[in-house]
Amino acid sequence: MLQLTQNSNFLIGSQDAIDALKSKHQARLLTASDSHGQWRGLVRIIKQFGPTCDALLLMGDCCRDLEEVLELAQEKPEFCAVLPPVLGFVRGNGDPGSFPVSYEIGKNNPNARTLPKGTVLVPDTLLITANNHKILMTHGHMQGVDYGYNKLGLDAKLQGASIAIHGHTHIPVFEQRGDFTFINPGSISRPRGGSPASFAILTVEKNFVDAAFLRINDPFGEESSFSIFNPM
Numbered sequence: 127m128l129q130l131t132q133n134s135n136f137l138i139g140s141q142d143a144i145d146a147l148k149s150k151h152q153a154r155l156l157t158a159s160d161s162h163g164q165w166r167g168l169v170r171i172i173k174q175f176g177p178t179c180d181a182l183l184l185m186g187d188c189c190r191d192l193e194e195v196l197e198l199a200q201e202k203p204e205f206c207a208v209l210p211p212v213l214g215f216v217r218g219n220g221d222p223g224s225f226p227v228s229y230e231i232g233k234n235n236p237n238a239r240t241l242p243k244g245t246v247l248v249p250d251t252l253l254i255t256a257n258n259h260k261i262l263m264t265h266g267h268m269q270g271v272d273y274g275y276n277k278l279g280l281d282a283k284l285q286g287a288s289i290a291i292h293g294h295t296h297i298p299v300f301e302q303r304g305d306f307t308f309i310n311p312g313s314i315s316r317p318r319g320g321s322p323a324s325f326a327i328l329t330v331e332k333n334f335v336d337a338a339f340l341r342i343n344d345p346f347g348e349e350s351s352f353s354i355f356n357p358m
Contacts, residue, residue, distance in 0.1 A: 154327060155329075159325075161315050162313070164346070165190065185294075187294075189215075189217070214263060221265075230243045232244075260286050262281060271295060282306060289306070290308050291328075296312060296319070298312035324355070338354055339355055
C-alpha cells in the first residue's frame, strides 16, 4: 500500500518503502508516460499490474491524471492498496511545477513548507535507486530526446545513473549503448510513429535491467486488455 506522503526527495511513499526499493532483489517498476488526460486508463493499468510492482514511475505529461490517481487513493482504501509502495514522477513540457490535492500530502517535505497544504511538487528530473541501480527519470524535452541520447546520456553519467527512463516522443524504446540503458515506455493514450498505446514493466536485476512492453489493446475502452510486444 502506498503511504500518501511526499518526501523531501519528491517521491511519494514511506521512507521505509523507499529504502527497501534501493536493495530490493529483482525490483519491478511499473513505468508509464504521456497519458494526456487519460486517467481512467492509467487507473486500469494500476489495478491490474500495481499489486505485483515495487514502484510506479510516471515520465511526464501525466500530472492531471496523477492528481486523479492520488485523490482516488485518498477516497478509496481498496485502490490505495493496489498502488505500488513507491511513486515517482517528473514534469513534462505540458505539466505545471506543482498541483493541489485535497489533503496534506507534503507535511514531510521541507520544500513545501511555504506552500499551501495539499501542494504536490513536480521535479524536472528525479534520481531513484532500485536494486542498487541508480535510475534517472526525466520527460526528455530538455535533453532533446527527439534528436538522440547524447544530452540524456551525459546527464545520466553526471548523476551516476546507468539507466535513464524518459517519455515525450510517445514512441516506446529499449536501447542499450555501452554501459547505459535508455527506456521510453511509450504513451498510454497518444502513440506516435506507428507504435501502439503502451507502457512497460521493468525488472531490475543485479547486473542488468529487462523490460516487458505491453500494448493497450483498447486505450479508450472500458475493459482492460493488454498484450506483450517488442518495440521497433
